[in-house]
Amino acid sequence: MRTAAVTADDGALVAAFRAGHPKAFEAIVRRYYPRLLQAAEGRCGGGALSEDAVQAAFVRAHRYLKGEGEIQNLGGWLYRVVMNCATDLLQAERKPHAALDLNVSAADPQQSHLERDELRMLVAEEIGKLAEIYREPLILCYLHGVEAREIAARLGENLHSVKSRIARGRRELRRRLEPVLTKGGYL
DSSP: OOOOHHHHHHHHHHHHHHHTTHHHHHHHHHHHHHHHHHHHHHOOSHHHHHHEEEEEOOHHHHHHSSOOOSSSSSHHHHHHHHHHHHHHHHHHHHHHOOOOOOOOOOOOSOOHHHHHHHHHHHHHHHHHHHHHHHHHIIIIIIOOOOOHHHHHHHTTTHHHHHHHHHHHHHHHHHHHHHHHHTTTTTO
């Protein structure tokens, strides 16, 4: 037997989600995931990049749907969001990644791949621990190569706030990593 949330129309699902029913968002994901994945695969050529685009689209949708913004056509809106995410990911793959300048000295040529991988994992772990207000702009900027103006538009924030969050995120990341990087001889 199917629940009412699964068979409900999109407007009812959005209203239920906004009223605090997380199962409503799960129903939206189940309903649109196959179509959005197909659209992303058409744009990205399939593979992990397509799945990443769909995941990013649902993260954006989750954030947006918590607010009060009006959506006339949920399916069409989600399609545009996934296509934008796919385009962003494709562009980020083509661009050389901006360096996350933590004033870390270049790795010793004799340093093993294992040590470099451990350092990358440590940086990724510490980025994950940052407050979302800093983490998201930092990831978009340095890992996806998105410019601050675009980040501001995506997040619905002003440009000054986004630049400030990127700078503060970098400082906080450096503060967290400094003891480990100093001990490892990277600083």
